[in-house]
Amino acid sequence: xxxxxxxxxxxxxxxxxxxxxxxxxxxxxxxxxxxxxxxxxxxxxxxxxxxxxxxxxxxxxxxxxxxxxxxxxxxxxxxxxxxxxxxxxxxxxxxxxxxxxxxxxxxxxxxxxxxxxxxxxxxxxxxxxxxxxxxxxxxxxxxxxxxxxxxxxxxxxxxxxxxxxxxxxxxxxxxxxxxxxxxxxxxxxxxxxxxxxxxxxxxxxxxxxxxxxxxxxxxxxxxxxxxxxxxxxxxxxxxxxxxxxxxxxxxxxxxxxxxxxxxxxxxxxxxxxxxxxxxxxxxxxxxxxxxxxxxxxxxxxxxxxxx
Numbered sequence: 591x592x593x594x595x596x597x598x599x600x601x602x603x604x605x606x607x608x609x610x611x612x613x614x615x616x617x618x619x620x621x622x623x624x625x626x627x628x629x630x631x632x633x634x635x636x637x638x639x640x641x642x643x644x645x646x647x648x649x650x651x652x653x654x655x656x657x658x659x660x661x662x663x664x665x666x667x668x669x670x671x672x673x674x675x676x677x678x679x680x681x682x683x684x685x686x687x688x689x690x691x692x693x694x695x696x697x698x699x700x701x702x703x704x705x706x707x708x709x710x711x712x713x714x715x716x717x718x719x720x721x722x723x724x725x726x727x728x729x730x731x732x733x734x735x736x737x738x739x740x741x742x743x744x745x746x747x748x749x750x751x752x753x754x755x756x757x758x759x760x761x762x763x764x765x766x767x768x769x770x771x772x773x774x775x776x777x778x779x780x781x782x783x784x785x786x787x788x789x790x791x792x793x794x795x796x797x798x799x800x801x802x803x804x805x806x807x808x809x810x811x812x813x814x815x816x817x818x819x820x821x822x823x824x825x826x827x828x829x830x831x832x833x834x835x836x837x838x839x840x841x842x843x844x845x846x847x848x849x850x851x852x853x854x855x856x857x858x859x860x861x862x863x864x865x866x867x868x869x870x871x872x873x874x875x876x877x878x879x880x881x882x883x884x885x886x887x888x889x890x891x892x893x894x895x896x897x
Contacts, residue, residue: 594892598710598717601726602767610771614736616888617881624660624883634663637894639695640688642668643720644681647699649855649879650720650730654697657886666693681705682712689715695893698722716893724758730854731764733885735772737878738809741850746773751803753779754813754835754862757786761854762813766792779803780813780835800835804845811852812837812863828861838864842872850874 594609602610623631639658643651651667658665668688685696695716698706703725710717721727739745750769756762756778769776770793777795778785779802790796797803804810815831837851851863851872859865868875 593896597893597896598706598719599728599889599893600706600710600717600719602728602731602764602771603726605728605771607771610732610735610768613732613885613888613892614739616892617736617884620660620887620891621881621884624880624887630660630662632662633891634658634661634894637661637694638664638666638692639697639890640666640668640685640693641720642685642688642696642698644698644700644705645721647720649882650699650727653879653882654718654720654729654886654890657883657890660883661887661891663695663890666691681709685709685713689713695890716896718889718893721760724760724763726764726767727760727854728764728768729882729886729889730761731768732889733878733882734761734765734811734852734854735768735774736885737852737874737881738774738850740877740881741874742808745769748774748809749777749807750774750809750811751777751779751797751807752811752813753800753803753837755784755815756780756789756813757784759813761811765811766794777803777806781831800837801841801844804837804841804849807849809850809852810837811854813854814856814858815861828858832861836860836862836864837867839866839870842867842870848872852878855879 592612595606596604641651641654655665697718697720699720700722703723705722706717706719719728735745742748752762752765766776777797778789779797779800851867853863853875857863857868
């Protein structure tokens with residue numbers, strides 16, 4: 591069996607193009623599995639996986655849990671809101687207590703950038719980063735790129751615009767790294783206040799006009815406005831943001847071509863994306879959700895082979 595070049599999935603930065611292609615080829619096989627009447631394989635029957643979430647999550651947590659169960663792994667779920675973390679227990683102590691129950695792999699989401707990297711240096715288990723602060727969200731980038739490949743045949747040579755709250759988005763950073771490694775061109779678009787100052791140093795195009803960004807791209811990945819991460823006001827109001835940066839059918843009808851619309855979810859309908867676009871034939875948002883399970887199955891299966 592081919593193996594990943596890394597023991598952990600901490601970020602897209604640590605993967606090379608061969609790793610990404612191997613994940614995609616493995617996900618192709620698992621996609622076929624999850625569309626069968628019996629959706630389970632015994633691949634990880636002897637593996638125990640802990641989902642350790644220090645931040646709220648619905649889609650990512652459910653997607654990982656479903657992927658683990660489809661692979662026949664034993665699964666334990668940990669949520670910090672009703673745990674000893676509230677009593678002052680450290681991150682390493684919390685995870686070591688979980689590992690002493692003979693856990694092989696930890697899927698972790700944390701509000702602090704770099705938390706999974708810190709953990710990988712201090713414990714003996716495979717770590718999968720399910721999102722660390724505003725830093726990275728590698729499996730989201732992998733499933734996004736996998737969905738583009740599925741819809742357009744290949745990622746190489748495609749133009750992808752990432753539109754919206756890039757500043758607070760871990761999805762944006764992972765997507766930029768992943769798409770560039772696969773040979774796509776990347777543009778970011780949003781209000782200047784929601785674009786990081788360092789963004790142009792990543793080799794991406796920067797555009798402040800959403801119509802120009804849509805005219806340029808083959809794929810638009812529209813990001814959620816992350817109000818929960820914003821301590822100050824970055825724009826006057828949601829209504830004004832929607833007016834200048836919201837993507838609706840009227841805007842898409844003005845383009846002289848068809849483009850693919852993506853969104854990592856959850857959608858603020860009527861803010862960054864209107865329902866007439868989110869639910870249209872342009873959208874592959876539900877494909878992204880389905881592909882998320884197959885891609886996460888592939889990641890977990892491949893990492894289980896790297897000890």
